[in-house]
Amino acid sequence: MGGFGSGRYGGRPTADASLRIDLAWMLRTGRAEEGRHISGILSWNRGGEEAGSIGYQAIMHVPGEERLELSYMRGSGDDREQVLQTVRLCHTVPNYGGRRWWMICPYGGIRVGKLYLPPGGDRFASRQAWRLGYQCQRDAARDRAFERLFRLQKKLGCDQGWEAGLTRPKGMWQRTFERHMERYWQLDEECAAEMMVLVGRLAGR
Numbered sequence: 427m428g429g430f431g432s433g434r435y436g437g438r439p440t441a442d443a444s445l446r447i448d449l450a451w452m453l454r455t456g457r458a459e460e461g462r463h464i465s466g467i468l469s470w471n472r473g474g475e476e477a478g479s480i481g482y483q484a485i486m487h488v489p490g491e492e493r494l495e496l497s498y499m500r501g502s503g504d505d506r507e508q509v510l511q512t513v514r515l516c517h518t519v520p521n522y523g524g525r526r527w528w529m530i531c532p533y534g535g536i537r538v539g540k541l542y543l544p545p546g547g548d549r550f551a552s553r554q555a556w557r558l559g560y561q562c563q564r565d566a567a568r569d570r571a572f573e574r575l576f577r578l579q580k581k582l583g584c585d586q587g588w589e590a591g592l593t594r595p596k597g598m599w600q601r602t603f604e605r606h607m608e609r610y611w612q613l614d615e616e617c618a619a620e621m622m623v624l625v626g627r628l629a630g631r
Contacts, residue, residue, distance in 0.1 A: 441558040442621045444542040445470050445478050447494070447550060449515070449529050458484035458494075460525070478543075486515065494529065500548055511549055513541065521594040522603055531555055539591060553587075571616035578610060 447468065452458040457466055463486070469479035480498035485491065492515035501507050514530040516537065528537035531552035541550040542558055576586040582595050592610050594603040 441542055441553050444544040447541045449527055450539055453527060458486060460486050463487045522600055571613060571620050575613040575617055
């Protein structure tokens with residue numbers, strides 16, 4: 427995994443300014459589905475203009491071999507490179523039933539819900555591997571949705587972070603936890619909206 431190069435947005439890049447693959451979103455929107463092999467294109471916009479796109483295959487029809495196959499170009503001129511990147515998938519079984527799917531960071535080896543490609547970066551990896559912060563952590567005016575999300579995670583004794591999710595504490599009623607999950611997904615969407623606004627502002631600088 428290479429460095430950030432010259433594509434910085436003032437200091438170290440942030441998760442907000444990076445291209446992001448969100449596996450939960452892909453599953454919710456039908457871009458990936460357990461038991462199927464789906465291919466397509468993921469694209470990103472900043473300030474109403476295309477910021478990047480990649481081809482992908484969500485291969486989830488062979489038990490034990492679930493993965494994302496990513497295909498994209500990076501660099502320019504003589505440094506232009508065709509990248510083929512494989513991201514392994516795995517799942518856990520939450521207390522409330524069903525399966526929760528994760529990506530395995532190709533460089534950190536940890537389970538994550540989101541992968542990032544920062545400006546000047548060369549591969550998708552976890553926020554931890556790239557050591558990315560959030561712009562909202564540098565701007566208190568945009569911190570409210572994230573603060574509420576982190577407080578909810580702290581209340582339930584979970585790891586704090588946008589991609590950390592929730593786990594049901596021992597002894598908590600299922601119905602109570604489901605209410606917390608509904609609130610979690612609401613806050614998750616609010617955080618995503620805040621990021622979109624911020625990315626648009628960064629692109630307009």
